[in-house]
Amino acid sequence: MTALQELQHLYDAEMWGIESPSHAKIRHIHLHLSKTLGKLAAFIEPADHQEYENQEVDYLSKADDLSPVVADLLMHCAQIANLVHGSMGEFLKTRYTQNAKRFAPDSAFSNFTEPLSFYLRAEQKSVKIVDDATDPIG
Known part of the structure; x- marks a missing residue:
């Protein structure tokens, strides 16, 4: 996880425009997290209907669809940890x-x-x- 945080620090230095003040950065991270959670909800919501209708729900076949969501969650967790100098x-x-x-x-x-x-x-x-x-x- 330390490597992930170090990599995120390098990524942010090159590609994350909102750095200062720190409140602006965490506010913007929050916006991205909200968007990401919306993507997760959009993915899960139809499956909720399938399950309610006693249809099989297959998440394993959707791993490629979930991959960017999981990656974004990890990226933003690393950003927040870095922002507070935490591990x-x-x-x-x-x-x-x-x-x-x-x-x-x-x-x-x-x-x-x-x-x-x-x-x-x-x-x-x-x-x-x-x-x-x-x-x-x-």
Whole structure:
């Protein structure tokens, strides 16, 4: 995630025009997030009708349609984290812990003590150590 934030910083330096004051930047990011969430809603809304009518809903076949939405969400998260000089990984770890304490206090997520890159969720819901050099989460 650190790499994503660094890449976003470079992208913003070349292609994001609204930098100052910081309130103007976050306001503009909010506008882009609102547009992105609207795209997500436009994608999901017809599926909601399909499900209501007992028709199968197939999201896997729509991955290409969702790809730009997911990318935009990540970009704007990185922008906000950079704006406040924060770490997306630490923000996410904190949120996992907060949610786990509320909804699953016995889970491994309720007591994160290491950096996020230290953990990798395995298929059987266990937590295992990963090598930082090969860690895609970063």
